[in-house]
Amino acid sequence: MTVMNFVYGFIVLLAAFIFQTALTGVNRKVTARIQKRYGPRWYQQFLDIFKALRKGSITHGWVFDFGVIMALGGIMATVIFIPVAGFEAFPNMDNVFVISYLLAVGMLGMAMSAAGSGNPWASIGVSRALTNMVAYDVPLMIVIFTLIFAFDTASVSEIAAMQQGMGVLGWNAVRMPLGGIVAFIALFGMLGKKPFDSFIAPAEIASGPMVEYGGKHLGFMFILHELMTFIEVSLILSLFFGGGSSILVYAIKYAILYTLVNIISQVMPRFKIDQAVKFFYRVPLVFAIIQGLVVIFLGWGVSVWF
Amino acid sequence: MNNPVLLIVIPLLLAFLSVIIKKAGKWLLLVGLLFNTALAFFITTGETIIGGFAPPYGINLVVDQFTLVGVILINTLMLITIVVSFDLVGKYSIVLLTALAGINGMLLTGDLFNLFVFMEITVIAAYILSAQAKKYHHTITYLVIGSVGSVLYLLGIILLYNLTGSLNMADVAAKLPLLTTKELLVPVLLIFIGIGVEVKLMPVSGWVKGVYSNANRLIAPLFASVIAGTALFVFGKLFVSVLPVSDTLTLLMLIMSVMTFVFGEFAAFNQKRVKNILLYSSIGQAGLVTALFISGLVYAAVILLISNVISKLIMFTIAGAFTEKYETDDYESLNGVFVHNKFTGIAFTIAALSMAGIPLLIGFYAKLNILIGFFQAQNYVLPAIILLMAIVEGAYIIKLLLALWAPGKEGQVSEKSFAVEKKQLLSVKNTIICLIVALVIIAGGVLIDITEKVVTDGQPLLGDQSPSFTISQSKGGE
Amino acid sequence: MTLITVLITLLTLAAVTYLLSLVNSKLGAYFTIVTSLATIVMLFLIKDSIGQSYSLSFFTFKLTTVGWYFSMVMVTVYFTTAFLNPFWIKKMIYPAAYNLFFLVSLIGTIGMFFARDFITLFICWETVVWTSTFIIQMGKSRKSSYVYYVVSAIGSMVTLFAMMLVYQVSGTLEISTAFSALSGQPVLALIVFFTFILAGLSKIGIFPFHVWLPMAHGSAPHTFSPVLSGGLVKMGAFIAYLSVTAFAAYEVFANTFTIMGIPAPLYIIMVLGAISIVVGTVMAIRQDDAKKLLAYSSVANGGYILIGILLYDQIAFAGGMLHLISHALASATAFITIAIVAYRTGTTKMSELGGMIHRMPVTYTVYLIAIISMAGIPPMGGFVSKWLILQGLADRGLLFLAAAAFFGSIGSFMYVFRPLSAVFLGQLAPKYEKIKEANIMMQIPMYLLTIATLLVGVFPNVVLRVIADIQLEAGIQEIVLVGNTIVVSNGVLDALRVFIVFGYGFLIALVIFILRRKSRRVTLMDTYTSAEFIHTPELLHYSSNFYAPFERLTKKPYPVLNLYEKVSIKIKEIGHMAESLFSSSKPAITIFWIIIVFAIFFLGGVL
Amino acid sequence: MVLENQDNRNLWEKIGDFFSANSIWMKWYCTGCGAIELPPTMTSRFDMERLGMGPMATPRQADVLLITGYLSSKTLRRVIYSYEQMQDPKYIVAFGSCTINGGIYYDSYATINQLDKYIPVDLYIAGCMPRPEGIMNAFADLITMIKKGQANGWRHYQENYEWYKQNQLDSLKEVIIHDEFHE
Amino acid sequence: MIRVASLLLLMIGLYGLLSTRNVIKMIISINIMELGVNIFIVSIGFVTNGVAPILTSQVNSSLSNFVDPLPQALVLTSIVIGLGITALGLAFARKLYKKYGTYDLAKIGGMKDE
Incomplete structure (x- = not known):
């Protein structure tokens, strides 16, 4: 654990932020194109974030600030652990459970500061966010469990490495098709994209937890949202779509995946939160269990099909 | 001087004296009891012939280790009961003295008909005592059932006499193996039902509820611990050493006593009044003791009998005190009664926990012996039933204790102010006695080696070889 | 300093406490703190004489590392909770008895963990049961201590049956050797296994027997429920440990058919553990009373511990044992904080509380760290143990247990966050404006427990080394610890490095936060309410039925308590039938029965 | 209310204004008939x-407050309350003549005539409800004003708060x- | 023959107890039962053309077949006990009548039973 690790970590953090924010800008253009309009400049997302950081802000007490800082701190730590195309700031610290539970630190920090704001909208938003998490996370975890059992390792980079070299056939999404589908659907839940974004619904609960955030807290929330997206998409990418051998391949696959998710989500309605839980505990959960049983008992998914 | 017959004669003599000197009746009773208890400790095992004729013809008093334990236990219990409720004795001293004589006679006698006579004396004394509560229809029910029982018992002995030609227990026991079980069926059956009425086996114990639930602080412990204890000792002696029985009949008798045990516990679980709980629990325990005697585990039966009898003594005395001071013994309305009289509560709790089988009390030691005995006999069903019933028993005892100790309705933290109004249950003298008896319960459970030496004094009881739980066993190979 | 002298000194200290509290109950309560501290010191002193055995009349003890570990967990919970005693003792109806039973139950647990033969195990077990029954009755409800006693009695009586059966088969009462005689008869082994483990299940609060947990923890006196949920639940874990090591379940059931690689009987118990995780989580999410919620969380965590211990391999077993201490610390802290809130406000109902952080910031932070550990989030101890259990399950491919474990751990975010936001955050009702922070005496245990949770979280290897000794003693492959990392067949975890990087991230966020303009402080009532003017803070506080959509999904699940009530009503009916059938005031009925009995016996005899 | 353009902002504020200009989030207060535009x-x-403009759910997050129509006293209270909940730098764009001089309701007892007296309006859009072209044009003007640092109605509000x-x-x-009694 | 008759008497006594509610009738049927058993006891000792078991001048050798004296002794005690129980029963019956005004146990059972 030398200083270099921390420097690498900061570089990964910065790169992740810049890459993801640019990609979000592009995707805002893509969404606009879907709605037959031009959409903002590609760097609009940067502008929004820096404008928010520039503005003044209010605070409802020390827990309101501490929660935001803890959330961003936890998410930044998780980003540092994410292996990007084989490069890790801190070697073999990329255990799947560590990453998914550190994600929970971010969620908890945001929830704490939102509830601390004393606004009922925020608490309703948080309760929906946690219910949403229970919905998407269980099927996803079962599929990840099957991966760990199949490849006998829980480190993301090793799983990614095992899928490279055989082109598309090597991807886990191809080897374990049901698992791939579940992961892709769960990605929507994780990102809080359209079908499952009832916890930040602007019209319904005045953007949920972010109701009281203004100025720099809002900026923090945007950065947090970008970094969480980076973590989630790269996690699914490395585990199921064979994470890139080089950084360029990784970036392209990442962009394609994120844009695909964004496009699909633009045309989806919004689930009520209990409909979301019911949906996740019907289709994806059954797929995940079938996939798990198939891999554990028949061992089909482990080796490449053809 | 330590001739066991004195145990019977002196109380009878004092009974006649107290008829003459009406006023001193209570003190004569006390003298008789003290004498009997003192003498009981000096009796040695052996046989004393009465009336000059040799045993097969004349009657004799047989004192073996089993009877010695019975005599000491019952006499001390009677002494404690009378001392604790000495103020309630009133004009019953004559009846109590005759009962004392009858009880000692039942325990000591070696002759079947003589047993019938002493049983009648005790039962008649019991009829009179049960009339104390002015509920005469219960007394008459008791009288009718009791007399039917004794008539059947008499018929049984005579049939036995007709077959074996003798009434002496040892002699009958010697001659019985020669006869086929078919012939023996009817007399043994009649004796079983006759004694069953007195031992309170379920189908034949219709009278128990009426008599016990209305008895006061003196009569209730007398019935529950003294008379019931004697009946169980007599049942044990008859059905272990005297009347060996065919296995189908043993099975039927076992079913009946286990049924008594199960129904007794279930009925006790269903009761609202303290005395009803205790009376059904004593029916249940009687069923269990008879089951143990029938399956030959005499040591376990005796320990259970001792623990049951002692706990019932304390609990019935306190239950009697409930009705005496609060006019009701429904444990809901007595909520938090022990808040005011803590020491009585402690004695009651120790007795109750010993019945529930909580460790370090004699009840637990008894349960261990029962389990070891049954497992030794490869019998797995009965221990299962006994342990399930122990749960039911624990349940209703804890419900009783919680209601008595913690005043206040559900959802309220219990405070002194919710308790029933302050009344002193027992006088200081009685509370101290109860505590001493409770101490005996604890000592019996903790110092198990001493308990075993005191009870068996080395020889196996009535020839029962089954192992008992001793300290050496628990150490295992050190 | 042998174990016997330890027990005897404790007994004398308990007696002294009783006498002291007769004089002045507050003094007695302080003395309970001294006694539990003395226990910790003595336990450390006898740490080096592991392996020796002692005997005291018919009690026999054997000092084992696992026993030492369990009693250390137990004593820490007792010691920290004892600090609350002085403040509640005035509310107890029998203060002297409370202090005495508090210490006797501690001695009982220690005696049980070091027991060498069945009878000592059983006697210590029962003493703990009846002492805690009489303590729970001093709480809010008698029914809960009655149900607690009945469920524990079911467990202990059935285990007594198993013990006696094994004693009869093997001839010896010593735990370690008695079970070996069972390898011969498979059927007997099955009976003994299921009956012996029952007491463990009833104490941990596994699915069919979890009924007493919410009732007892919810209504026990506030200072005893931390001990109940943090400590006494672990006694059940000890029985589970015995059933796996002394009973050697894996060898005895080696040839029975296996499900997913685990012998069938063990798998059934693990499935029960999994069900209790799911039931515990679902029910915890619905609760409005904070203490009942924490009780159901103990049911769920009990399921983790049971699965961890019963897997009995290198990874999951270590996870189960570590979860023991992390859950004990976390739930004890949570209960203590809720007790302090109840001490100040008088209620534990979440819908009546809110905004406590503004009056009790220290209690808030301590509670926050406790629930981070209880939810299993990285920097805290709960994460490391849950990580080990999940890695263990993944290693052996137990899909359904893992599904329940995942649901439990993610569900725990929900029910853990509910008290945080309903009790501590949100609007502060005007009537609670004047309440003060917990006083110093109450804060000491909170600091101790928080530091302990942090230590277990950041330096888990300190505890894992003891667990490795236990694994060696139990004869299984011990967990591999390299410096500060835990190396497992399918993963590596360095908890310290996670904490440091988390700190690093936190630092960066803090720097950004400070760089930007200072934000304007605004009161809680100045929030966005679609421009409506609001006046009553408590109406604005969102706390009752917090997860309404999720609760609608899991409509009222079948209350298992009804099952117990049905059985007791059935017993009452039979009792009533027996009573009316046999004992009535008319003699004719009894005579009728005499004739019937005579006829039946006659026929029986003749055939 | 355009002040003379003495540009005394330092570099840091210039950059800030550049960002504020290019990403304006609006909280449109749909009073009167302008909302539909x-x-x-x-x-x-x-x-x-x-x-770079887009709608935002709450005044906390918004930069510009669009008042799109006549304002009764009740609505004015809510507008002022929302305005004060916004963070500076914040701007106000008033639509239509009703906000300028009361419009067709100039003599009504219920509405206010000149919005400027109550909250500092940065930009007016003429028209008895301006069409989208007018609004887009106004927004473009607003952006240039912010870039030049002339849209500081909020500073004016803070300086003459008593007035x-x-x-x-x-x-x-x-x-x-x-x-809740005398609304 | 006598034995069958005495057992019949016992049956009658039992039937009497089963069928009646009246206390006096119950005591009477107990006496019938006692009577039946006593006759049975005496019949046990019967020896065909036996001699009364008293040693007189002409009957003094042990050869002559004495009737068995033991049951006769027993029956004496049993009669006395039967008498005792009947006396006690009647005393209680009188007190019952004074208290409840009726001999019919069914009516008394109906009142507050506790």
């Missing part, structure tokens, strides 16, 4: 997002209501 400006024909407050109290008697 905004959806067309946002959707595909006029696409306000090209200018504004007095005007508000004169016509409303009580801005923040403390119990």
